[in-house]
Amino acid sequence: MLTINNYVRPKTIEEAHDYAVKPKSVILGGMLWLKMMNREVDYAIDLSDLNLDQIEVKDDEIHIGAMVNLRDLEVNPLLNEYTHGAIKEAMRHIVGVQFRNLATIGGSLFGRFGFSDVLTIFMAMDAYVELYPTGIVPIREFANMKMSKDILVRVIVKKTPLHIVYLSQRNSETDFPVLTCAVSHFNNEYYCIIGARPLKAIDFIDENHCFEEGINEDSINNFVNYVIPQLVVGSNLRGSSEYRKKIAKVLIKRAFLQLKKEEA
Secondary structure, eight states: EEEEEEEOOOOHHHHHHHHSSSSSSSSSOTTTTTGGSSSEEEEEEEEEGGOOOOOEETTEEEEEEEOOOOHHHOOHHHHHTTTTTTHHHHHHHSSSSHHHOOOHHHHHHTTOOEEEEOHHHTTSEEEEEETTTEEEHHHHTTTTSSSOOEEEEEEEEEEEOOOEEEEEEETTTSSSOOOEEEEEEETEEEEEEEOOOSSSEEEETTTTTTTTTOOOHHHHHHHHHHHHGGGOOBTTTTTTTEEEHHHEEEEEHHHHHHHHHHHO
């Protein structure tokens, strides 16, 4: 059973952090996982009064507050235009609409869960997280950071010209993914993110310049042969490590073929 001793709604991020550093404190997102835990929370910190539920354009950046829910990401015209529908594809399979109306981007990213569609898609963009008090950190660096008492304030997506594709394999429509895959091309680099391994998402960059002369069957196969030996996957009730390796090959190939069509 979840026991909350004190519920607080700070008015500033500084006040929120003062509570966050206390023992047995927790930041509340949508509470979809927290409510199922058997734990005692001394301070439950609600960020609802900090105006972090907005998606805004600021110069050449898209700012997404930590309290924005996944449904708002899924249907946001600006994000879907920028990602060519990839953001909708990443969100639409997550449990159901009612769930996505409650789950927040802050909670989904800060946990760096091994089943996260959200982490996978944002790692494939020129994206950053703003942490208080640490500051702004590239999201691929953030994915590998240790858990801390920082507060995730917002996600910042640079409006860098981008082509991106998101795919996932699921045993049933709204189940956790067996594997997730996002591929993208920006700043003259090709990226491949593999998540739900069932470990947290990991990124691969085309360091061998497989796509130097463009995307074709040979360059895709060369990239797959570069990635798969390095890809660490595990087993759980949704699939074995051997199965995930095979699925990874298929998803990477399909994603790059789709990316080729986008770039044509």
